[in-house]
Structures are given as structure tokens and as C-alpha cells.
Amino acid sequence: MKDNLLVLLITLTSFSVSAQQNSLGIFEGQADIGTGTKAGSGTYLSQTQQYIISGAGTNIWNNSDEFHFVYKKMKGDFILHSRADFVGWKGVDPHRKLGWMIRKSLKANSAQVNVSEHGDGLTSLQFRRTDGAMTEEIRSKVDSANVLQLERKGNTYTMRIARYGEQFVTAQVANIELGDEVYVGLFVGSHHADANESGVFSNVRISVPFPDHEKVAMTLGSDVELAEIATGNRKIVHSVPYSIQAPNWTPDNKSLIFNDEKGILYRFGLEDSKTETINTGGVTSNNDHVLSFDGKMLGISSNTKLGSIIYTVPTLGGVARQITPLAQSYLHGWSPDGKDLVFCGQRNNEFDVYKVPAAGGPEIRLTDAKGLDDGPEYTPDGKYVYFNSVRTGMMQIWRMKPDGSNQEQITYDNNLNNWFPHISPDGKWIVFISFLKEEVEPGDHPPYKHVYIRLMPITGGKPKVLAYFYGGQGSMNTPSWSPDSKQVAFVSNSDKMPK
Numbered sequence: 145m146k147d148n149l150l151v152l153l154i155t156l157t158s159f160s161v162s163a164q165q166n167s168l169g170i171f172e173g174q175a176d177i178g179t180g181t182k183a184g185s186g187t188y189l190s191q192t193q194q195y196i197i198s199g200a201g202t203n204i205w206n207n208s209d210e211f212h213f214v215y216k217k218m219k220g221d222f223i224l225h226s227r228a229d230f231v232g233w234k235g236v237d238p239h240r241k242l243g244w245m246i247r248k249s250l251k252a253n254s255a256q257v258n259v260s261e262h263g264d265g266l267t268s269l270q271f272r273r274t275d276g277a278m279t280e281e282i283r284s285k286v287d288s289a290n291v292l293q294l295e296r297k298g299n300t301y302t303m304r305i306a307r308y309g310e311q312f313v314t315a316q317v318a319n320i321e322l323g324d325e326v327y328v329g330l331f332v333g334s335h336h337a338d339a340n341e342s343g344v345f346s347n348v349r350i351s352v353p354f355p356d357h358e359k360v361a362m363t364l365g366s367d368v369e370l371a372e373i374a375t376g377n378r379k380i381v382h383s384v385p386y387s388i389q390a391p392n393w394t395p396d397n398k399s400l401i402f403n404d405e406k407g408i409l410y411r412f413g414l415e416d417s418k419t420e421t422i423n424t425g426g427v428t429s430n431n432d433h434v435l436s437f438d439g440k441m442l443g444i445s446s447n448t449k450l451g452s453i454i455y456t457v458p459t460l461g462g463v464a465r466q467i468t469p470l471a472q473s474y475l476h477g478w479s480p481d482g483k484d485l486v487f488c489g490q491r492n493n494e495f496d497v498y499k500v501p502a503a504g505g506p507e508i509r510l511t512d513a514k515g516l517d518d519g520p521e522y523t524p525d526g527k528y529v530y531f532n533s534v535r536t537g538m539m540q541i542w543r544m545k546p547d548g549s550n551q552e553q554i555t556y557d558n559n560l561n562n563w564f565p566h567i568s569p570d571g572k573w574i575v576f577i578s579f580l581k582e583e584v585e586p587g588d589h590p591p592y593k594h595v596y597i598r599l600m601p602i603t604g605g606k607p608k609v610l611a612y613f614y615g616g617q618g619s620m621n622t623p624s625w626s627p628d629s630k631q632v633a634f635v636s637n638s639d640k641m642p643k
């Protein structure tokens with residue numbers, strides 16, 4: 145299976161290189177590091193947003209390096225992420241390497257930090273503290289990791305690696321001074337001066353995180369991404385230098401609906417990439433939003449003087465109708481028959497799941513456990529409402545009957561807090577967003593954290609990581625499945641403002 149995929153990628157490259165040979169995607173340059181090695185190459189495939197890099201070189205080790213480098217210059221803190229695979233199972237040498245690297249200069253003996261996947265499966269954090277010094281290494285216990293992440297925070301560098309689908313394992317090195325401006329990029333080395341090896345890099349992201357010293361506000365730039373359920377391949381379809389949140393996928397497969405930081409709703413065309421404002425009848429401070437199953441109506445949570453109130457409005461725009469008289473009311477789900485809405489409501493200083501007629505009327509409390517119950521959403525057959533609850537200590541996924549009966553826990557993670565379950569239109573899968581226990585309290589879902597989107601069968605089983613990214617609040621608060629159940633939409637974040 146893997147060989148077939150890589151043969152396909154090489155075939156694609158042969159047709160694409162001539163048209164894209166001058167493009168390096170998010171990078172600025174490329175170079176063969178070291179002397180006397182066979183020339184390497186780097187190519188960006190815009191259609192798939194992948195990089196194909198070939199490189200030779202005797203090694204990346206000891207006091208000098210030889211490899212091919214595709215890079216850009218950066219300052220400050222950042223997070224580097226990619227899924228990386230060698231082309232072919234066997235190479236010219238088991239010690240071939242690919243990965244991310246941060247260098248003080250392009251000199252062969254430069255101080256540097258890298259995360260390397262080796263041809264024999266070894267994955268490690270390697271570093272040269274000063275120019276010409278001997279390379280040091282921290283080896284991971286995880287072999288054949290193909291999800292590689294390298295983060296710089298001041299003079300501390302953190303490696304996060306995983307086999308795709310699994311959670312990250314980390315290692316860290318501190319007190320390495322490479323200077324403020326560094327060379328950042330992807331590399332491939334063959335471990336031979338006269339033979340190239342090639343690597344395929346997918347889901348390549350460089351994220352600039354929110355400054356720790358500033359008060360957290362939703363101000364970072366946003367990428368709207370689509371992730372394939374079958375492969376985990378991701379594609380950025382829309383990018384802006386400000387906050388947009390919570391994409392819904394319309395049932396006609398033509399558009400995404402999201403809001404910006406001011407609460408204005410927009411429709412984004414998946415075919416023409418055009419963005420247009422949705423008229424919500426004067427209700428303009430919108431947050432969570434949910435489409436009815438037939439796609440004709442849009443339910444919205446809007447911030448008013450009283451707090452968050454739920455309204456409904458035609459998806460094409462029109463006069464908004466108030467549904468809940470009380471705040472706080474945060475909408476998350478619409479029943480398949482269009483008759484009911486489910487939401488998280490704060491009543492008497494307690495957050496619970498409530499149901500209310502979509503036409504307006506008395507609300508019904510569905511949960512009464514102590515602690516936060518949030519994120520309710522119907523299954524497409526209408527038989528269950530899934531939600532997240534903190535009642536057992538960690539935030540976990542639960543489900544119940546639409547009348548609130550038979551409440552049962554679905555996930556049992558002791559190191560992750562799980563939020564906002566979304567059920568695929570075919571009723572087979574659940575996706576949800578997971579926050580790290582060491583970063584986030586169970587009852588909170590802040591922005592700008594290391595998060596996962598995880599996937600599990602609705603029949604149960606071990607969740608699989610679908611996407612690794614920097615985001616959180618606003619990334620996937622609302623139903624975001626494609627109509628064919630093959631993709632999900634979400635928002636990742638990075639500072640995109642020029643420095």
C-alpha cells in the first residue's frame with residue numbers, strides 16, 4: 145500500500161516538476177549543504193500541497209553535515225510540523241535521514257537542531273550546540289515515526305513525534321543559542337555523497353504561536369483546512385491574517401460557513417474560493433452556528449447585552465428569529481427532523497444540556513450532573529445525542545437518548561480532555577477535538593494550544609489521531625463533516641502578520 149502511494153507521488157512529480165520547478169511553497173530557498181555531494185532538489189506540488197525533496201551527503205553527524213535543505217529564514221518562536229515518508233521501503237543506506245532542521249547558518253559545521261527519521265526506523269532529536277561541535281542525540285523510544293514536529297521557544301527546542309494515528313511522544317533540549325534569526329526547513333540526506341534519496345512531506349505547517357506574555361485574545365491568523373478521513377492528508381483552502389472560526393459544511397457540498405472575530409457569518413465557496421457575508425437580520429455578534437440537516441436553516445448563538453442567545457435564520461439570509469429567552473445559551477445541534485435544537489445552557493450557575501423546539505417554546509433540561517455538560521449533537525438517525533461532560537474528572541465524550549435517558553460515557557482518556565463530538569452523515573464515525581491534560585484544565589477549551597482531532601467508530605474502539613495542529617477554541621466547535629463523510633473541515637492558527 146505504501147509503495148503504491150509513493151509510486152503514485154513520483155509519477156505525479158514527473159508531470160508537475162516542469163510547471164512548478166520555481167515554486168518552493170512556503171519556503172524561500174534550497175541548497176546542498178556541505179561540499180562534494182551529488183546535487184539535490186526540492187519541489188512543491190501545489191495541487192496536493194506536498195514537497196518532494198531529494199538529497200545526497202555522507203551524514204548529518206559529528207562536527208559537519210551534508211544533505212539537501214529547503215528552507216526559509218525566521219525569527220522568534222515557531223512550531224514546525226509535517227508528515228514525512230521516504231520514497232521506497234529500501235534505500236542505499238539504513239542511516240538515510242529526513243526531517244526538520246533549524247540552523248544558525250548554511251555552513252556545513254553550523255550549530256543546529258533537527259528531528260530526524262532514519263531509514264532503519266530510528267527517530268531522534270539531534271543537535272550541535274556551537275559551530276563545529278560534535279553532534280549530540282536524544283533517541284526516541286518510538287520507531288518509524290512519520291509525524292514529525294519541532295518547536296522553538298526561546299533557546300529551548302521540543303521534539304514531538306508519532307506514528308501517524310498515535311499521540312505524540314516528546315523530548316526536549318534547552319540552552320542552545322542559535323541566534324534570533326535562523327534557517328528553518330526540511331531536509332533529506334542519503335548517507336552517501338554520490339547517491340540521492342527522496343522524501344515526501346505532507347501536511348507541512350509552520351505555526352507562529354501566541355506570545356505567552358500577552359493576554360490571550362482571538363487575534364492570530366487562521367487557515368481553514370480539510371482533512372481526509374481515509375488518509376489524514378490535509379489541504380488549506382482559505383487563509384487570512386485574523387481569526388475565523390467554526391466551519392460548517394453545507395449539505396450541497398458547495399460551501400463552508402464560518403464566523404470572523406467580530407461575529408459576522410460568511411459563506412465560502414469551495415469551487416470558486418469566494419467569500420460572501422450572510423445576512424443575519426441585524427444579529428451580528430455570532431459565535432456557534434449549526435445548519436439544519438436539510439441545509440435550509442441556520443441556528444446561531446449570538447452575543448447580546450444579556451449574554452449568548454439562540455436565533456434561527458434562513459441559510460441564504462433573512463430575518464433572525466429569537467428562540468431562547470435566557471442567556472447563556474450556546475447552540476450545538478439540530479435534530480434530523482428539524483423540530484428541536486440542543487444547546488449548552490447556563491442556569492442557576494450550572495451548565496447543562498437543554499433541548500428547545502426550533503420554532504420556539506419551553507426548554508427541557510436533559511442533563512443534571514454536577515459540572516459542565518456541553519457540545520450536544522444529534523446522530524443522523526436521531527436516536528442519540530452525543531455531548532462532552534466533565535462529571536468524571538476529565539472532559540470526556542458521552543451520549544444519551546434524546547429525552548436525556550441512558551447517559552453513558554464513550555471515551556476514557558486519562559491524559560486528554562475531549563470536546564465537541566461530531567457524527568458523520570453516514571452515522572459511522574465520530575470526530576472530536578482533544579486538549580493535552582498538561583496544557584488545559586478539564587472545563588476549559590481555550591485557543592492556541594497543541595491539539596488533536598481524533599476519529600473513532602461510532603460502535604466504539606480506540607480513537608485515532610486524524611490531525612495534529614495548533615488551535616483549540618473555534619477550530620471545530622460546530623458540525624463540520626462533508627456530506628459524503630469523507631472529510632472534515634477545521635481551523636488551525638498562526639501569527640501571519642509581518643514582523
